[in-house]
Amino acid sequence: MRKTMSATAESVEISRDPQFQALLERWQSRIERELAARLPPATARPTRLHEALRYSALNGGKRVRPTLVYATASALGIADGNVDGVACAVELIHAYSLVHDDLPAMDDDDLRRGRPTCHKAFDEATAILVGDALQVLAFETLASGPGLPADAAIRLELVRLLAVASGTGGMAGGQALDLAAVGRQLSLAEVEEMHARKTGALIHASVMMAAACAERAAEPATRALDEFARAIGLAFQIQDDLLDIEGDVALLGKATGADRAHDKPTYPSVVGVEVARRRMHELHARALAALAVLGSRAAPLASVSDWLVLRKY
Numbered sequence: 001m002r003k004t005m006s007a008t009a010e011s012v013e014i015s016r017d018p019q020f021q022a023l024l025e026r027w028q029s030r031i032e033r034e035l036a037a038r039l040p041p042a043t044a045r046p047t048r049l050h051e052a053l054r055y056s057a058l059n060g061g062k063r064v065r066p067t068l069v070y071a072t073a074s075a076l077g078i079a080d081g082n083v084d085g086v087a088c089a090v091e092l093i094h095a096y097s098l099v100h101d102d103l104p105a106m107d108d109d110d111l112r113r114g115r116p117t118c119h120k121a122f123d124e125a126t127a128i129l130v131g132d133a134l135q136v137l138a139f140e141t142l143a144s145g146p147g148l149p150a151d152a153a154i155r156l157e158l159v160r161l162l163a164v165a166s167g168t169g170g171m172a173g174g175q176a177l178d179l180a181a182v183g184r185q186l187s188l189a190e191v192e193e194m195h196a197r198k199t200g201a202l203i204h205a206s207v208m209m210a211a212a213c214a215e216r217a218a219e220p221a222t223r224a225l226d227e228f229a230r231a232i233g234l235a236f237q238i239q240d241d242l243l244d245i246e247g248d249v250a251l252l253g254k255a256t257g258a259d260r261a262h263d264k265p266t267y268p269s270v271v272g273v274e275v276a277r278r279r280m281h282e283l284h285a286r287a288l289a290a291l292a293v294l295g296s297r298a299a300p301l302a303s304v305s306d307w308l309v310l311r312k313y
């Protein structure tokens with residue numbers, strides 16, 4: 001296996017994809033096109049709602065979760081065209097969560113991805129409906145959309161995985177823990193649980209749903225992907241916490257210092273910036289080590305994990 005060392009995971013021997021930037025851009029434009037095709041046209045009634053849906057789902061973003069779907073599929077020899085539906089479904093859930101998270105009743109944010117948040121550009125009632133509609137479109141996509149295995153049992157499993165990751169055991173529960181944590185001191189275990197649910201569950205689902213599309217994924221590969229996804233999900237959120245302290249506002253497209261301003265416990269607020277950064281690099285190394293069993297086909301997935309922890313926005 002070709003060895004390309006990362007400055008952050010020097011002990012792990014796993015190849016990286018030398019063409020990763022081009023691959024990333026290909027996947028990012030693919031998801032843009034796939035989402036655009038699945039969202040109702042802005043000209044269809046009710047036009048204001050449909051315009052707001054497209055505003056919220058097609059407004060850029062890094063497309064981290066779809067990228068994980070495509071990279072996992074690639075590691076398992078599955079064509080992009082067989083997981084487009086999964087990539088859209090996870091991104092639709094993510095887009096809904098951002099719209100609801102930005103509402104005054106939650107984080108009350110004015111800016112998202114460098115533009116006014118949905119409720120600022122439209123209104124609160126529309127933003128609530130946008131979140132609702134994006135969420136159900138994700139499940140409709142899995143139930144009946146193109147770009148997925150035809151096998152009904154696989155589709156049912158995809159619906160189950162996404163529902164579990166989005167519900168009270170995953171993202172919605174994590175959001176509840178996050179809201180309840182405002183102004184409180186949390187232990188490290190509590191912060192990790194909150195992060196694992198709020199952010200980690202959907203990252204994990206992105207990887208495991210792609211794996212569920214494989215005709216036969218060997219048990220060691222599935223176990224390795226499970227370990228990879230758990231580790232990289234937490235590493236991603238720690239980097240997010242760090243960027244909220246040290247990030248560049250222009251690159252992030254939103255204000256920094258929001259966690260502190262909202263008096264929210266985060267990984268660095270509990271253990272300090274240096275320990276948080278060290279933990280993130282350890283998790284990154286653990287994620288890469290888990291991929292070793294998949295061989296050189298996991299090179300794009302290794303490159304995605306580098307991107308998630310080294311990103312500046």
Ligand code: GRG
Nearest residue numbers: 061062063064097098100101171172175199240
């Ligand atoms: C409203 C049920 C409900 C849940 C909201 C995920 C979430 C829970 C809220 C989003 C707010 C937030 C900052 C969560 C942390 C997760 C995170 C890092 C979100 C941003 O994801 P990126 O960086 O965003 O992938 P882009 O804009 O690139 O898509």
